[in-house]
Amino acid sequence: MAQASGVPxxxxxxxxxxxxxxxxxxxxxxxxxERRLSLSNCVTATRCRSLAERxxxxxxxxxxxxxxxxxxxxxxxxx
Numbered sequence: 001m002a003q004a005s006g007v008p009x010x011x012x013x014x015x016x017x018x019x020x021x022x023x024x025x026x027x028x029x030x031x032x033x034e035r036r037l038s039l040s041n042c043v044t045a046t047r048c049r050s051l052a053e054r055x056x057x058x059x060x061x062x063x064x065x066x067x068x069x070x071x072x073x074x075x076x077x078x079x
Contacts, residue, residue, distance in 0.1 A: 010078060011074060014037075014039070015050070015051055017037055018033060018047055018057070018065075019051070019056060019067055019071050019072075019074070021033060022066055022067035023071070026066065027064050028064070028065055031063070033065065051065075055068055056074055
């Protein structure tokens with residue numbers, strides 16, 4: 001996937017960590033993502049929102065996130 005600038009849309013390391021957790025563990029409440037990955041509330045909220053906007057995760061319920069098939073494809077592509 002490429003951004004409008006033509007620069008490849010690579011995952012940030014923190015985004016990859018979130019996607020890997022969701023891929024391995026399934027649906028996670030945002031506070032559990034924060035605790036499991038030792039992240040701040042602000043960072044977790046921002047990154048999850050960004051991942052959701054890119055259709056890499058789905059906010060399945062209030063602050064519950066799960067990885068999408070596109071998210072799984074991106075994990076495989078960024079290895």
